[in-house]
Amino acid sequence: MPFIPHTEQEIDEMLEAIGIKHTDELFEEIPSHLKVSGLDGIPPGMTEMEISRLMQKRAAQNREAVCFIGAGAYEHHIPAAVWQLTTRGEYYTAYTPYQAEASQGTLQLTYEYQSMITALTDMDVSNASLYDGASALAEAVLMAVRGNRKSKSRRILLPRTVHPAYRKTADTIVSGQNIELVEVDYDRASGTLQLDALKQAAGDDITAVVIQQPSFFGTLEDVDAITDWAHENNALVISITNPLSIAVLKPPGQWGGKGADIACGDGQPLGAPLSCGGPYYGFLCCSQALVRQMPGRIVGRTTDVDGKEGFVLTLQAREQHIRRSRATSNICTNQGLVVTASTIHMAILGPRGLENTAAACHANTRELVAQLSAIDGVRPAFSSPVFHESALLLDKPVNEVLQALAEQNILGGYDLSSDYPELGNAMLVCATELRTEEEIMAYRTALQAVLAVETRHKEIA
Amino acid sequence: MPFIPHTEQEIDEMLEAIGIKHTDELFEEIPSHLKVSGLDGIPPGMTEMEISRLMQKRAAQNREAVCFIGAGAYEHHIPAAVWQLTTRGEYYTAYTPYQAEASQGTLQLTYEYQSMITALTDMDVSNASLYDGASALAEAVLMAVRGNRKSKSRRILLPRTVHPAYRKTADTIVSGQNIELVEVDYDRASGTLQLDALKQAAGDDITAVVIQQPSFFGTLEDVDAITDWAHENNALVISITNPLSIAVLKPPGQWGGKGADIACGDGQPLGAPLSCGGPYYGFLCCSQALVRQMPGRIVGRTTDVDGKEGFVLTLQAREQHIRRSRATSNICTNQGLVVTASTIHMAILGPRGLENTAAACHANTRELVAQLSAIDGVRPAFSSPVFHESALLLDKPVNEVLQALAEQNILGGYDLSSDYPELGNAMLVCATELRTEEEIMAYRTALQAVLAVETRHKEIA
Amino acid sequence: MLIHEHSRPGRKGAPQAPTSKADLSDIPQNLLRKDSAALPEVSELQAVRHYTRLSKKNFSIDTHFYPLGSCTMKYNPRACNSLAMLPGFLSLHPLTPDQHSQGFLACMHELQAMLCEAMGMAAFSLAPMAGAQGEFAGIKMISAYHQANNDDDRREILVPDAAHGTNPATATMCGYSVREIPTLENGDVDFEALQQAVGPHTAGLMLTNPSTLGVFERQIEKIAAIVHDAGGLLYYDGANLNAILGKIRPGDMGFDVIHTNLHKTFSTPHGGGGPGSGAVGVAERLKPFLPLPIVAEGNGSYRCLSEQDAPQSIGRLSAFLGNAGVLLRAYIYMRLLGKSGMERVAEFATLNANYMMAEAKRRGFQLAIPDRRASHEFIITMKREASELHVTAMDFAKRLLDLGYHAPTTYFPLLVPECLLIEPTESEAKEALDGFMDALEQIREEAKTSPELVTTAPHTLPVKRLDEVSAARNLDLRWKAEATA
């Protein structure tokens, strides 16, 4: 049997020690009519050689393509050391560090992670991770509702410049708790949130305002003004940021006069491969004042009986295994291993490495936008400055264009038309530091051809 | 600078400690006219991202093909655990275990390797590895010359059924030492070595006889009779075996009445990927009587001052760093990491796993030979039983046929015609456990087509 | 030593990023960062050495027997890791058009089907990213179901007091109030109490069977009947399926919805705290409510269902498809096991647990529930040792670390005083089990002859017993430059 080491002789010895004749007797308390006769729908077992062959085939069926999609997940270079270290058995096959003395590796590393992500966001406190950026937003909202004692409304202003999937996820998760997520529209010309729109949506009691920077469109919001306005109105500010971008953009902790109160986002750009969508991790930081509202695990530094430095899970009284139905969240297992990778990734790149990478992404995207906008029938959707990602308008239906590009193994961007029908034929494009000049030029050539062909088709038809 | 951690400040501090102003002064003893002005022929440095892209491109340029070549290197399934463990930094980046107490990992593992490879070969002693199978043969020859006190001739009978590259390598390495390698021809019908031929070549003093089992042709030699004959004539017996094959074939230690005296071969089939030809490793085992003639490192079990079991490099007095010009060999660095992989590979497969793999290889090759021989214009070259590999005769020039197959991404076999022109259009084929029925049938179909097309071409011409 | 303490201003030494910084002058000055983030500046070697050394301070399955109850620390095959990390999977963007990701989607579709078969459910969604999120999705579906039936008065979720803390926490997150049901001495749910609690306010019952006490709930059919009769639904907390896989299926016991922890039963690694996967399965009537995305097949190709396809869905739980890499690992594991392998998981997991329990009894340890069969885990209580020798279950746990064994789960379930919840899993050999029991016996001996040794353990680890109280009181949650200056 795969992964079962028992020899016949050992099975006999064990049965004898238990005082039974057959393993069936171990299940005698289960009503026999409930027992399953066999898992007939499961295919026969494979050897490792066979499954390797199968998975190689399956992996190859995922057609390789040059990726210009961002929209919340970004293809970056990850130093080889990162996952070679992360998959060491001691990290890979450990459980949550419940026995602190036997888990100092994971615990110290998590403390280092908390130090790094708070340095990046310039916030006071971080937890040890949540599932992903979208669910982190949901937890941030719940946290704001618990934490904003001045507000009774449980109203959260949620701009449409926030990632649509984040908004949907937040809605799924918080909707049972009598919380109102108020959509705020964006300015069609700039592609950003306007203070006026916020004010209109506000009502007289708002619990929190969410700001994504760069916005889902890649545009840059006026974070200082919005933050100050929110604080003046006794609302908390929840930031969503791409953590790589804040190596060069103003970090949430420095927004406005007082900084954001809660900072969240997806850690994927810091060391997690695209990997079909996960595992990534959600980061969640907050100001000191909100620390006891924080969901999820937190690692603290302490000392042992000899005064030697060591690390433990702390503030556990917030968590479900102690506070049960009154816990800050139900989260238990988080995304520890991805945080491990991310911590190593940040350590290897260092501040300069992250800055240079972020700047290179921006420069590549700028070049991409310039090249594509030079094509007839392509123009930028918005007038605002953008970072690392940008919306373009085509004069043809985006899904058809993307389909045609995909056939040439170019993933040309993300189709905005179902989430933002008001924009018309809009798509979101992104070129990370991995995209080369040749790839960008090849995209331009391909898009040019696709748009031309489309036109001709139409002319003929 | 890549991999240089020095900050400007540290450099200054260090220069000051040394008492100099500039690093140039460190090289002041070198005549200045000899100093190089710059390595202009070296291209500029690349980032890890850039070299990754380049190497992925290069790797992809090695066209993937279904491999039916053996001829001394075999494509086997290697459990994923093997190289994930082997590349752990503690194994991967350690030096030779000169400080035993800080190298018990490598030392114990090597002792386990010695235990496993002697169990497989059924020999008394193994060293810690040599470079590869071919150079191991050369060392075996030198060892036999040193070890056979009864023989003065320094004559080694080296049958043509031994791998041609092994024979060439042995020749390169031992030729400076006044040793005569005597070629012995094989029987054209059976493809094996005949006692008569040996006797003819023998003369009245032979130092050793080399036997490869299975032979380079895949044929099975009469190892018992040859071994006994050699021993009767005061010659030592040097075996070359594929170590996987002896999971099911009679191991050298059991050949004839007394067993082979020296057993060597290439460890590649036990956990080393094909990897463009290396690194593999040469194994070398011998009888107890020859232990002090053994070249290379050997690990022994001993105890520490508390009586606790531990492992050390032993019998070092044989080696070059002590005995210098009178050492048993000049070998110093060996193939330790590949031995690490191989040891883990053997541990995971276990005796049954190796037997089943060896048997599967043989069964696949048998099936391959049956399928190909069913084609008009293809027939087995020899009448002897074979194991795991077999020579076929075509009625067309082999290199043209292989070329045509290669264009369909089938590596059809190894062309025997340059090493064995007397055989005509002969090629060596092999199907390891990795080859599937479909691949074998695809080969058959392709070969059939190639031979047919060739025929047609000729008819037209 | 923290990585930050290896840092020196200006240190680099790694060819890991573009060597210079591209121009950012098109971005308004006031939106740019002024200072550099206070991240460590170390060489690649320093990072590699630091994190290699740090890893050595962890216990893990790859290094230790790790019988942590309710956590199912079984072997994580290395092939699952390397195959899930093939470039064809790693480089796949989650928004890649379906026709470009058929290989991945095929695996996911088959995984859904295998989970349905193994659990006896009608359909599965792989969206939840851990057990707790699976619970959330499950309870949310119960809520959506009642809502769809305009059955709006069901405000209560029943949870046995032995349940894992995530159960009540989840119910709260879904807006329910939680009513606890007591457990009997023999480990069964207090049926009478349950009967009294069930009623028109009951939205559902969350149950783990076998319970966290490590025994099978024998009245499961009666329980299912009264909950269903009252119009409630049955939720199965399938975090630990090792006790039943191949023997009995939640669907056949009458459960309407289940979450499974693929990171336990299906052997995806726990990674020092995650990631996991909490795939949810449902009976026919809950199908429309499953979270998105779900992989569907049609005309030989696969695609992800969206909101348009499933208007009643509770919606999304993450930005993309959950923890895809974890799902791939579980898929590979299940294919390696295959039918006969999967049928034998519970058999050997249970054999190991019952053997250890028999050994514990023979060696004179006190069992929490002595007269029942153990499931995949069982409980020793150190009540006697704590009162007679003043050596607690925690002391035993810490001393076990010294002897090279990870401690079992301590003080859970909360019902049993001074408890050790021991779960060996099927992948451990008899020697490991015997070695662990020997160690427990040795510690009991030490507790008699030199209790100090036990109460101050561990002695051989990188740190001695850590002060958790001061950690919570004097919060030190991140490195600050000043702190070390």
Next chain:
Amino acid sequence: MLIHEHSRPGRKGAPQAPTSKADLSDIPQNLLRKDSAALPEVSELQAVRHYTRLSKKNFSIDTHFYPLGSCTMKYNPRACNSLAMLPGFLSLHPLTPDQHSQGFLACMHELQAMLCEAMGMAAFSLAPMAGAQGEFAGIKMISAYHQANNDDDRREILVPDAAHGTNPATATMCGYSVREIPTLENGDVDFEALQQAVGPHTAGLMLTNPSTLGVFERQIEKIAAIVHDAGGLLYYDGANLNAILGKIRPGDMGFDVIHTNLHKTFSTPHGGGGPGSGAVGVAERLKPFLPLPIVAEGNGSYRCLSEQDAPQSIGRLSAFLGNAGVLLRAYIYMRLLGKSGMERVAEFATLNANYMMAEAKRRGFQLAIPDRRASHEFIITMKREASELHVTAMDFAKRLLDLGYHAPTTYFPLLVPECLLIEPTESEAKEALDGFMDALEQIREEAKTSPELVTTAPHTLPVKRLDEVSAARNLDLRWKAEATA
């Protein structure tokens, strides 16, 4: 505990091989194995756990500062490992037709060219599989050269007494007799002795420059002149090029042939004993003799030269192309460094060594050659400590292990009594160097106050000092079933 001691007859538990044994009845019974080989029978988990735990008993660069002189233990970039193990390289059969392996051959061709440039040689062959085999190839080429010139009386190779043991051993393997040349106090070759030794019997001189004493041979041009004038050739033992890379090239110094240890200077990992690569380079006149295969380029495609192309070649040194995977790692490393990176290797390696030497002097340690510049390494002698405190260089070495530092090379070169040959390499940060010097000082203090502590070290490793004498006397070289029964 040996892996064999985890074995139980009949244990499997790994899906690693075909589950049943195919028929072998076509093979004569007398050629088949009767018994099964006595290999361990363990589960995959047991193997993984055993070898993971075993690895933790090693020091390595990834875990420790490892200043082993003459071994150049620099950082081995992880990218070199993963990129050399891309499937497109790993699955390439060595007998694949050239047109199917152009990607690999391109790397090899460029590697040859970069080595030529860095060493100042006319051509390189990548065939030798370690330094010693590179030496063999080099001396063999010298021999072939003289033979081609019918210069048959040259039966002697000159080797300084400071040379690495492989040099004289190699000369012997090539059929030469070895004549040793003494070294002066200041580390230079005794030029007069050399002058006397050189003559018509001289086939060549093997030299390391800087020598194993860590100093640059200042008279190199005069030495080259007299050897060449006598008709001999100059061999450069390039095992350790860290002292010169980017500063001076062996070709420019007058050497005719060189081997390079890619597993030192070019950072391929040493793997606990190998594999390495000993690529050999030659000046124009030795080109025809280079070992095979060599990668040639023509019409934009690459191919391996064979015996037909190079009839004067000394031949092959292995069955295929040497340690290809090692060569790929070196290639990647060199491309990462590039021109400016490579030009700075010697600079920083030398800076580190001289800094440590200055520190050693400042802290009152005795230097073997106090008044010269160190190369990439330098020597401390513990002569005084040995005689005054009865604490030897070996004791220092063992105690260093306790303090978390791998020991330097001890008792080599043989000329310097009680020596520690210290080589920090360029990839180590100043803190590591300072930490090491602090440790040395601490040990000297301990040697005065508690010498026992030092002479019985190590104390904190898996084993204490091991009995090498009994190991050699009572040979125990493999596990036997009886031994443990």
